[in-house]
Amino acid sequence: MTYPQELEAWWLAVAGRTLRLRDPKAVAQRLAETAGKLSDAFTVSRAKNFAGGYAAPLTVAAYGNYFFPQTYIRTQFTVGELLNFRGWTPPNPLRILDLGGGAGAALIAAVDLIVKKFPGMRFEAAVVDQSATALKLHRQLTRSERKRHLFKSVTVSADLTKPAAWQLTAPQDLIIASFSLGEAFFQQPDAAVRDWLAQVRRQLSVSGVLVILEPALKETAERLERLRDFVANAAARDWHIWGPCLHEKPCPLLAGQKHWCHEVRRWPVPPTVNRVNDKLRRSVWDLKHSFLILGKTPPPLTLTNDADIDKKARCVRLLTPIVSGHGKLLLSGCNADGEHAEYDILKRQLAKPDEKKLATLKRGDLGTLSAVKKLGGPRQYRLTSPDFTVSDA
Ligand SMILES: C[S@@+](CC[C@H](N)C(=O)[O-])C[C@H]1O[C@@H](n2cnc3c(N)ncnc32)[C@H](O)[C@@H]1O
Incomplete structure (x- = not known):
């Protein structure tokens, strides 16, 4: 723009x-x-x-x-x-x-x-x-x-x-x-x-x-x-x-x-x-x-529908850019389940090109993470794949 x-x-x-x-x-x-x-x-x-x-x-x-x-x-x-x-x-x-x-x-x-x-x-x-x-x-x-x-x-x-x-x-x-x-x-x-x-x-x-x-x-x-x-x-x-x-x-x-x-x-x-x-x-x-x-009417396009419980944690608007932590990359976002959630991904599981791609994500990006699993803490998830399909906004 x-x-x-x-x-x-x-x-x-x-x-x-x-x-x-x-x-x-x-x-x-x-x-x-x-x-x-x-x-x-x-x-x-x-x-x-x-x-x-x-x-x-x-x-x-x-x-x-x-x-x-x-x-x-x-x-x-x-x-x-x-x-x-x-x-x-x-x-x-x-x-x-x-x-x-x-x-x-x-x-x-x-x-x-x-x-x-x-x-x-x-x-x-x-x-x-x-x-x-x-x-x-x-x-x-x-x-x-x-x-x-x-x-x-x-x-x-x-x-x-x-x-x-x-x-x-x-x-x-x-x-x-x-x-x-x-x-x-x-x-x-x-x-x-x-x-x-x-x-x-x-x-x-x-x-x-x-x-x-x-x-x-x-x-x-x-x-x-x-x-x-x-x-x-x-x-x-x-x-x-x-x-x-x-x-x-x-x-x-x-x-x-x-x-x-x-x-x-x-x-x-x-x-x-x-x-x-x-x-x-x-x-x-x-x-x-x-x-x-x-x-006045619902938006024509949504990332999820009500039945799509699993996808709700994967659809997210980023609230921070990716931050590098101890052995992990961290990101936080507001997901389609109404959670302010924390996501991480282990660096050892990441190939360099994937790490570089994740580093380009910006605050405000909207999209779908391809796979996450719930961790023990509240609203905490781990990415089990680095793929994040960013929607064209
Ligand atoms: C910060 S400027 C923003 C101008 C433009 N919308 C922008 O985003 O660049 C605020 C504008 O709101 C107008 N404004 C503030 N209060 C208003 C009111 N009660 N009725 C009409 N215009 C108002 C001001 O005259 C001014 O043009």
Whole structure:
């Protein structure tokens, strides 16, 4: 997954005009401080009112050059899972809504990915945001750069927490809220988000899907885990969990309180992000986020079915990369039986090529282990074969 050069060039030009500078290096250096402040506002020092923060031209330029690319790739990882791992087939035309979409990074990323898999797909797109500046940029961006991708998007200046204000004229097939839900519901009780979820459901088409991306912080990830447990436990079964979980049992990570479910994904960092980061020195090569995908119907593709008890321990989403231990390789994952399980494999049983292959596994990889046996401890398994078929996500 790579960030398109034309988007990078477009945002660099926006920053150049704002700063009255031409040299990309000088532009990036000048953006670093503002990008750092924004990064803190999204994560460690989450402020009560983020709203005003998006209006200043320098902030917009820093966001577009540093965060827009990150949202783009994060969204493609997540929507990729929806299309490839879960086998979601979007209807044509596809109605897609980006909530708190800002300049529309998530929308554009989803459109680019869907068009790749379904050439000829047409889109009826909308972005809802409270920032007029961001929406204006989205309009400019879609006018100048995205013509070839055939979508026209409507911008709606509204509060994302109030679906009645979104001015929708038809049910939506895909709703994305990227790094906006936590901001809009900052310090509000979970019950407020649950009420919102019920209202969002009414805005979705029969086979509609909701994708939420949030920062990878314990606080934000656990809020998604609680929301997920709420829908999994609801008697009405209004929603089905399409990701990140392979099961609909209670979230084992939330129960354990020690780890929280989030992704850490490597990406090819675009030059401008690298240049801004030269000064910032954040770990920008690892994209970190948490996510939740909910569908109104069950996902078309699952790795197991209910009768498949043995397979449930073998179907796993990795929560860590492989770690080398004493005489063993170790990995941990959330399996289709709802367990946060530990798996090991004895090094002496491994040929070098198999060991090398296992070492390439990444956190977030989804797949099926070919053979495991249960060990004495709770949720502990030993791989009796090194084969792990990773699903295309
Ligand atoms: C961190 S930015 C994320 C932008 C974009 N979705 C992304 O992932 O790059 C949060 C966005 O949510 C918007 N936002 C926050 N609270 C909102 C609310 N109550 N109603 C509408 N938009 C909101 C902000 O204006 C901002 O554009």
